[in-house]
Amino acid sequence: MTAEAKLSLPALTLETAPPPARAVLDTAKAQVGFIPNMYANMVNSPGLLQTYLDGYARFRAESGFSPVEQEVVFLVISRANGCNYCTAAHSMIADKMSKVPADVLAALRSGTAINDQKLAALATFTQVMFDTRGLPTEKDLEAFHAAGYTDRHALEIILAMAVKTLSNYANHLFHTEVDEMFAGYRVS
DSSP states (O other): OOOSSOOOOOOOOTTTSOHHHHHHHHHHHHHHSSOOHHHHHHTTSHHHHHHHHHHHHHHHHHSOOOHHHHHHHHHHHHHHTTOHHHHHHHHHIIIIISOOOHHHHHHHHHTOOOSSHHHHHHHHHHHHHHHTTSOOOHHHHHHHHHTTOOHHHHHHHHHHHHHHHHHHHHHHHHTOOOOGGGGGGOOO
16 A cells, blocks of 8 residues: 655765765665665654664563464554555565464465464454554453463563554555565565
């Protein structure tokens, strides 16, 4: 999904970015090894990209979720927001790096039921948080707890939602082209 409107700001590189943006791109490149198209666009607002990078790194390092669970959260949010770029990128990360089981990844990409009960509970609660704008019922929270998750995990989902809102919405406005390394995971 992309916005009808499209921003006209250029994608920035290490060579074309002004000093504040260049510093953020240096950080981004150090984190992932290259400058994804998404980052090249987002850095037009250095604070936007820096906030994204900080929140993303904290979620990865401090959320208490396993890499598989992290991808469940990110993919549920990206799919719900209709972000084809992030769905492709996180599908590749899920498959190649986080080792999300193929059936779980397929279910996340299609929005169908996940066979793993714990991951299904995580996906369901994440979707509930998205759909209700952070207003789950007591029953929703109890089901999340019953699957083995804590109140802290609920807060970490909020962090992931904030991070993905930054990237998903920026991608909508820029009509961000999926990077070649994620191309095999494009959403059709």
